[in-house]
Amino acid sequence: MSDPTTSxxxxxxxxxxxxxxxxxTALVLASRKVRDAGFSRWDTYTPFPIHGIDKAMGIKMTILxxxxxxxxxxxxxxxxxxxxxxxxxxxxxxxxxxPFWSWPANVPIWFELTVLFSxxxxxxxMLVLNNLPQPSHPLDLKERFARASDDRFFLLIQxxxxxxxxxxxxxxxxxxxPVFIEDVAEDRVTSDKIxxxxxxxxxxxxxxxxxxxxxxAKARNATTETGRFQLVWDMDFSPAYKPQxxxxxxxxxxxxxxxxxxxxxxxxxxxDDHLYLGKTKAGTFVSAMPKGLTVDADMMALxxxxxxxxxxxxxxxxxxxxxxxxxxxxxxGGGWVPPSNLHQEYIRQMPAGQLFDTITxxxxxxxxxxxxxxxxxxxAIILYVRALQKSQGAxxxxxxEADRAQLK
Numbered sequence: 001m002s003d004p005t006t007s008x009x010x011x012x013x014x015x016x017x018x019x020x021x022x023x024x025t026a027l028v029l030a031s032r033k034v035r036d037a038g039f040s041r042w043d044t045y046t047p048f049p050i051h052g053i054d055k056a057m058g059i060k061m062t063i064l065x066x067x068x069x070x071x072x073x074x075x076x077x078x079x080x081x082x083x084x085x086x087x088x089x090x091x092x093x094x095x096x097x098x099p100f101w102s103w104p105a106n107v108p109i110w111f112e113l114t115v116l117f118s119x120x121x122x123x124x125x126m127l128v129l130n131n132l133p134q135p136s137h138p139l140d141l142k143e144r145f146a147r148a149s150d151d152r153f154f155l156l157i158q159x160x161x162x163x164x165x166x167x168x169x170x171x172x173x174x175x176x177x178p179v180f181i182e183d184v185a186e187d188r189v190t191s192d193k194i195x196x197x198x199x200x201x202x203x204x205x206x207x208x209x210x211x212x213x214x215x216x217a218k219a220r221n222a223t224t225e226t227g228r229f230q231l232v233w234d235m236d237f238s239p240a241y242k243p244q245x246x247x248x249x250x251x252x253x254x255x256x257x258x259x260x261x262x263x264x265x266x267x268x269x270x271x272d273d274h275l276y277l278g279k280t281k282a283g284t285f286v287s288a289m290p291k292g293l294t295v296d297a298d299m300m301a302l303x304x305x306x307x308x309x310x311x312x313x314x315x316x317x318x319x320x321x322x323x324x325x326x327x328x329x330x331x332x333g334g335g336w337v338p339p340s341n342l343h344q345e346y347i348r349q350m351p352a353g354q355l356f357d358t359i360t361x362x363x364x365x366x367x368x369x370x371x372x373x374x375x376x377x378x379x380a381i382i383l384y385v386r387a388l389q390k391s392q393g394a395x396x397x398x399x400x401e402a403d404r405a406q407l408k
Contacts (some may be wrong), residue, residue: 014183016042018183026177039157039163041155045156064126071118071121072114075115080106109286137159147220165397241253274290275376278352285352286352287355288352293379303379307319314326319388356382
């Protein structure tokens with residue numbers, strides 16, 4: 001018969017021998033001795049990480065990085081396949097002529113799933129490799145061990161170690177100058193069965209988690225006249241007003257808000273009247289090119305190119321008003337008014353600003369080209385028109401001495 005004065009815990013078999021130290025240096029030295037003695041089932045417990053303790057214990061690199069890398073590759077592969085299958089196979093949708101499958105657009109999802117799978121693998125791998133979670137442990141019953149999270153350092157050699165010999169281990173630990181050595185018995189106090197209440201709560205939680213999905217399934221396959229139920233209804237059910245409707249929210253009762261005085265569209269702040277209007281502050285047409293533009297061969301080439309695109313069809317490549325549009329109109333008849341000959345004297349004497357205004361706003365049958373030609377390009381066209389006018393109306397006096405000599 002068992003002794004009635006002996007508690008279940010006192011009669012429990014030995015779990016291991018625990019040594020307590022008051023500083024991390026002593027623990028590291030003790031770990032080296034235990035490692036060199038060849039023990040395999042032992043561990044240390046400290047209130048904070050100790051640099052070099054893993055090397056002192058002989059801990060080798062775990063396979064956790066390999067687990068994380070494999071999970072990352074699986075996550076990457078899953079993301080690539082998911083994006084390709086959904087966009088190019090299951091639900092191909094043309095968006096602005098873009099290809100169904102284009103890898104740059106899918107990189108964020110690749111990154112997200114790679115990180116997600118890696119994070120889950122890190123957590124699960126750490127728990128499995130460390131045999132966690134442990135609802136109970138024999139050390140939990142040791143009052144002294146509570147200081148492992150405060151200011152004490154512990155080393156435990158388990159009785160399940162193949163080299164375990166109680167007398168030899170006590171002698172080995174005594175040589176490491178511990179503060180205290182004591183036996184740790186197996187836990188016979190804490191029940192190893194899962195509490196029934198926890199099982200019931202888990203079952204109820206599992207069934208409760210299915211309820212939202214049941215509502216989702218019902219909502220997808222049912223019709224209603226009342227609309228969807230939403231916790232945040234602002235976006236779907238907020239009052240929307242059409243332009244020109246009455247809106248009681250504002251003092252003037254207008255749904256369309258008035259543009260504040262002096263508002264300028266983004267990128268349209270053009271304060272230089274000379275450059276953007278071809279006029280002075282007083283409103284008269286300028287005769288010179290804007291100071292901000294560089295008159296050179298590049299500007300002349302730009303003007304020639306733009307003139308060929310927008311002006312030559314009507315005015316001709318020489319600016320004489322004999323373009324292909326004019327020739328076609330003459331064959332059709334019908335009272336066609338020919339384009340202006342840019343070499344006429346009144347146009348030659350016309351200020352450059354007036355030419356700019358004509359290109360910008362149009363004149364008679366000529367439409368406005370403000371939307372097609374940028375202001376700088378309009379000045380380049382004017383420069384080229386002046387060159388055309390000079391080439392067609394030059395006199396011998398305009399030539400250099402060498403050129404006049406060649407003519408003679």
